Amino acid sequence: MDFIQQLNLGTTAEMSLIFAVVFCITQALKTTVLNNKWLPWISMIVGVFAGLLAAIINADSHYLSSAVLGLLIGGFTSGLFDGFKGFSTNKEDKNNGL
Template sequence: MDIIQNLNLINASELLLIAICCYVLTSGIKKTRIKNAYMPFISMAVGILIGVIVALAYHDVNIVKAGIAGFLVGGWTSGLFTGIKGAFGGYEVDNKTSNSKSSGPVEVSTPKYDTKINTRRN
């Protein structure tokens, strides 16, 4: 966030307000059925929208700078989800592929293909 302040886009209070609003709205959107692959883009769009709204609320004359700051904060908050979730153990580890009794290498078998359905074309 110091980078955004050093770019002299917005002041600290506007930056904090954009970050909180963007985090709350993006976490609410994340609870829907939208794929996680789209969340950084959605977070950046929400950041731009919130940045413009905050600039208008603070009677800032340069709305473009606030939109750019919102874009950067939106990208920052999308990465923040992954960091917080990983730090608090939110990711489940699936160990179904490995055998818990042996500590040796995992055996890999070739897939079985049905030649009537799956044909290789050269």
């Protein structure tokens, strides 16, 4: 997130709001029959809309930067799922085919 803050695309409140929205929606979509290979793309699209929503809620007039902020957070959020997935399975489970 420090990378995003250095770009000066939004405030910490906007980033937190976007992250919460993207995380919740992506988690909800994981329980559907939707193929999980599409989740990173969907996460980024949801991030764009969440960024625009955050700009409207915070009365920010920089819609493009908020949309880019949402896109980046959506991408980081989908990468976060892969990172947690790697931590949730230990080496013995991988060797046993679980």
